[in-house]
Amino acid sequence: FYPEIAVKAGDKWETTSAADKDLGTRELTIKYEMVEIKDWKGKKVAVLKVDHTESGEMPISVSGTVAVEIKTGMPMMMDLAFKNMPQMGMTFDGTWKTEAIL
Secondary structure, eight states, rough: OOSOOOTTTOOOOEEEEEOTTTTTBBOEEEEEEEEEEEETTTEEEEEEEEEEOOSSSSOOOEEEEEEEETTTTTTTEEEEEEEEEEEETEEEEEEEEEEEOO
């Protein structure tokens, strides 16, 4: 979710995605903080801190840093920690780090 107005380093915003019973999804609150704009492997990116948290019992949460290419909106890098992620009837905590192959 992108902010409706231009943001600069230090700005914070929040959005909420409603639950959908038909899809089986919970309400999701997402908090963002703009860290900086920088060059990353030849791409101009916006670096954001993110914190996603579901509502309800044993909510899935994800927090960390994401670098999004300004020109395309595509994520170039993610360094995230997650909790209560469901997988094959279990839940687990872990980390997820990705980088775009350019």
